[in-house]
Amino acid sequence: MTTADDTRARTGENTTAVRGPLVRFLDDPFRTGRDAAFTYTPDALLICTDGRITAVGDHAALRHRLPAGVTPAHYPDHVVVPGFVDTHVHGVQTDVMAATGADLTGWLERRAFPEEERFADGRYAREAAAAFCDQLLRNGTTTALVFGSVHPGSADALFEAAARRNLRIVCGKVLMDRNAPDALLDTAQSGYEESKALLERWHGKGRARYAITPRFAPSSTPEQLEAAAALWREHPGALLHTHVSETPDEAEWARSLFPGRAGYLDIYDHYGLLGPGAVLAHGVHLSPAERDRCAATGTALAHCPGSNLALGSGLFPLRETAGGPRPVTVGLGTDVGAGPTFSMLSTLYEAYKVAAVRGAPVDTVQAYHLATRGGAAALGLADTVGSLAPGQEADFAVLDPRATPLLARRAARTEDIEELLFVLAAMGDDRVVRATYVAGRLAHDRDTAPAGRGEGAP
Numbered sequence: 001m002t003t004a005d006d007t008r009a010r011t012g013e014n015t016t017a018v019r020g021p022l023v024r025f026l027d028d029p030f031r032t033g034r035d036a037a038f039t040y041t042p043d044a045l046l047i048c049t050d051g052r053i054t055a056v057g058d059h060a061a062l063r064h065r066l067p068a069g070v071t072p073a074h075y076p077d078h079v080v081v082p083g084f085v086d087t088h089v090h091g092v093q094t095d096v097m098a099a100t101g102a103d104l105t106g107w108l109e110r111r112a113f114p115e116e117e118r119f120a121d122g123r124y125a126r127e128a129a130a131a132f133c134d135q136l137l138r139n140g141t142t143t144a145l146v147f148g149s150v151h152p153g154s155a156d157a158l159f160e161a162a163a164r165r166n167l168r169i170v171c172g173k174v175l176m177d178r179n180a181p182d183a184l185l186d187t188a189q190s191g192y193e194e195s196k197a198l199l200e201r202w203h204g205k206g207r208a209r210y211a212i213t214p215r216f217a218p219s220s221t222p223e224q225l226e227a228a229a230a231l232w233r234e235h236p237g238a239l240l241h242t243h244v245s246e247t248p249d250e251a252e253w254a255r256s257l258f259p260g261r262a263g264y265l266d267i268y269d270h271y272g273l274l275g276p277g278a279v280l281a282h283g284v285h286l287s288p289a290e291r292d293r294c295a296a297t298g299t300a301l302a303h304c305p306g307s308n309l310a311l312g313s314g315l316f317p318l319r320e321t322a323g324g325p326r327p328v329t330v331g332l333g334t335d336v337g338a339g340p341t342f343s344m345l346s347t348l349y350e351a352y353k354v355a356a357v358r359g360a361p362v363d364t365v366q367a368y369h370l371a372t373r374g375g376a377a378a379l380g381l382a383d384t385v386g387s388l389a390p391g392q393e394a395d396f397a398v399l400d401p402r403a404t405p406l407l408a409r410r411a412a413r414t415e416d417i418e419e420l421l422f423v424l425a426a427m428g429d430d431r432v433v434r435a436t437y438v439a440g441r442l443a444h445d446r447d448t449a450p451a452g453r454g455e456g457a458p
Helices: 004-011 059-065 104-120 122-138 152-165 188-202 222-234 248-257 264-270 288-297 305-310 318-322 344-357 364-371 373-378 405-411 417-427
Strands: 015-025 038-049 052-058 079-082 084-090 141-147 168-172 209-214 239-244 278-282 300-303 330-332 396-399 433-438 441-445
Touching: 015 052, 015 364, 015 396, 015 417, 038 059, 052 059, 079 417, 084 278, 084 300, 084 330, 084 344, 084 373, 104 122, 104 152, 104 248, 122 141, 122 152, 122 433, 122 441, 141 209, 141 239, 141 433, 152 168, 152 188, 168 188, 168 239, 188 209, 188 222, 209 222, 239 264, 248 264, 264 278, 264 288, 288 318, 300 318, 300 373, 305 344, 318 330, 318 344, 330 344, 330 364, 330 373, 344 364, 344 417, 364 373, 364 417, 405 417
Parallel strands: 015 079, 084 141, 141 168, 168 209, 209 239, 239 278, 278 300, 300 330
Antiparallel strands: 015 038, 038 052, 079 396, 396 433, 433 441
C-alpha cells in the first residue's frame, strides 16, 4: 500500500538530504554496552521528508532512493550527530552566566532572583527568549527542557520564539510561593491557574510541550506541591520539572521545612511528583535508596556537571546512577546560567571529568549518549528524537573537526571515530557546530549566521 509519505518522498516534495560521516546512538550503553548502542557510517546518507527521517545508512546503498532533483548537502570531513537534548536549562538566566563567588544560596539571591524579576517586562522577556533560542541552535541543541520565571509571560515568550525556529521545547513557568523575593512569589492557587492556562495554550501545539515547574521543595508550600500534583494528574502527558539534592545544605533545608518526610526525594514522592515524565535536576546527594526509588518510579535525573562544579555543589555519581543494578534514566543539562556554557559538547566533557575524578569513569559513547538519546529518554522522547532512526524527527547537528587550527591539527591524528568525538568534546565549543538542522531544514549555519545576534528575529 502506497502512503502519502511514500509519494512525497518519491517526488521530492518536502524532501531534504545530507551526506557525510554519521554516528547514531541506538540504545543505552550503560545498560547494553557499546556495540548495541552505537553505530558509525563513514559515508552516510540521511533522507528526510516532512520533517522526519525516511532513510539513513550507507550512501552507496541508499542513493537510489533520492527523488529526482534532490541533491544532498554534502559534509565530507565532518560528523553528523543527533541534535543535542538539554534536559535542564534556565531560559531566563542567560544574562547572568559565569557569575563568580557564590554557592547555591548566594547564586539565587545575588544573581538568579534579581535577573528573573526583569521578566515581568514582556518586551525584555521576548528579546531574551530570542537570544536564548539562537544560542541553542548555535550549539547544536534542538530539544531542551527549560525553566521560565514565575511570570507566565516568560513561558509564552519562550514558546513563541521556539515556534518561530521550530525547536522542540518543553517549558513551564516557575511555581514559587515562599522563600523568594516578594516580586517573584505566586500562590498555590494562582500558580495552578496560570500553569493550567499555559498548558492548555501550548502543550502539544506544534513541537511544544509543557512542564509543571515547582522551583524546588524549599520554595513551595505543601499546598503548592499539592496543586502541582493535581495539575499533573489532570494532564498526565505533561512533564514535571524541578530540582533535588543539589547541595547538602539545600537537602537539609528541605527536610527541615517538611519534617514529616524521610528525606528530600520523599517530599516529592509524598505529594505524587515522581514517575515517568518527572525530571529532577542534579540529584548529586541522593542516597542509594533514593536513587533506587527514582528507578522504581521511572523518574529521570538531569546531570548538570558544569553548574555543580561552578557552585561547588559536589560530584554526581554518574556510573552508579545510570549503570548500577537499578539504573536510573539520566540526561545531561547545561543548567545555564549557573552553568557557564550552552555547549552540550563542553558539558558532556565536564561529565566525563566528574566521573573520572570519582574513580568511576565513563567512555565516549556513554558521554555522548547522555547528550542525545539519554536526554530524549529522560523527556519521554526516545522514539521521537535522539537516535537518527527512520520515523524520528530529523533534528541533527554537523560537527566540524577543523573548526580551529589547533583542533584540526589534533583531529588529524585521531585513530578512530570515538577518539575524534572525544577530541571534539574536549577541545570544542559552538565553533565546532558547522550546521544545525531542525525537522530536516537548515536552522543554523555557522559560516553565514550574523555576528552577535543569532538567526531569528525576536
